[in-house]
Amino acid sequence: MKKILFIFLGTLALFGCSNNEDEYVKIPTSITLTNPSNFPKIAYDLSKNPLTEEGIALGKELFYEGKLSSSNIVSCGFCHVQASAFTHHGHTVSHGVDSSVGFRNAQPIQNLAYFNEFNWDGSAIHLDLHPIIPITSDFEMGETIPSVLAKLSADVKYTQLFEEAFGDQEINSERMLKALSQFMITMISASSKYDKVVRNEENTAFTESETAGLKTFENKCASCHSGALFTDKSYRNNGIPFNSKFPQEEGRKRVSGFADDFYKFKVPSLRNVEISFPYMHDGRFRTLEAVLDFYTDGMTENGGIVDASLRKIDGSLGIDLSAEEKTNLIAFLKTLTDNTFLNDKRFAEF
Structure with a gap:
């Protein structure tokens, strides 16, 4: 069986010197996503958000991070469970913060790299923008982007992860969304x-x-x-x-x-x-x-x-x-x- 392979193109290297010449920052390890032979071309423009081992790792951490919601409990993974193809198994429509109920069924998260429009009505036209909708929705995660960034910036774990993924400790919305996209892009289902x-x-x-x-x-x-x-x-x-x-x-x-x-x-x-x-x-x-x-x-x-x-x-x-x-x-x-x-x-x- 031909499996989806992550081909490591880069090796750990060094760039930039801090004031202390003994301290260096590692360059993120670049990887390429192999397209299944029976699939169409990837629609997502990877040249504007190249996949890296560290970026994907950060995206995965963010996907399962409750701090993205106002309750600090509801994560992306709360409504998108792997065992049910990343849907909200057992719920007719999605449930969010404070037991609020939406009006649509959570769609699977799979093969998103091949699409340019998302949600039942196409309300998101780019994968980098898609998470903004559930994060800010009153009946999903009920949070604001500035508040999410503040919570992440106060967490030492995330300052380290952002530095590993992007070269410095700055935490901003573009980096957060691109990391989430990197993780979701790798979620290819092609081995049925x-x-x-x-x-x-x-x-x-x-x-x-x-x-x-x-x-x-x-x-x-x-x-x-x-x-x-x-x-x-x-x-x-x-x-x-x-x-x-x-x-x-x-x-x-x-x-x-x-x-x-x-x-x-x-x-x-x-x-x-x-x-x-x-x-x-x-x-x-x-x-x-x-x-x-x-x-x-x-x-x-x-x-x-x-x-x-x-x-x-x-x-x-x-x-x-x-x-x-x-x-x-x-x-x-x-x-x-x-x-x-x-x-x-x-x-x-x-």
């Missing part, structure tokens, strides 16, 4: 059974049910969930009934302001979908069976423009799937589970 089959690795092959499920997927699902990332990155209205519990929800319209974008949401990647439940933007479905039942029998006119690809010839909504097709489709979707990624100690808190 599906990947091994398409790359002809380890004599791996699909079962009869998985093969049948792949055929159904290609015929009835791949127009939206396309490519190696299993998403075309578009925003679509899939006919999900409007949720009156969250009247403020407008989907993509909340960002674009266009009426036609009402209740459009980003087509999610299906990688690790077996364990990233609950599903949909509001987490209303707990099983893959329930999701497929929705697409055959539950779609409705919801006040927006339902995607044309989900309309039948007679104009009605839905995808025709037999019980056997559903069973085989779920069997195929389970081949997208990447246990190597889910258990990778590089991403674990401890």
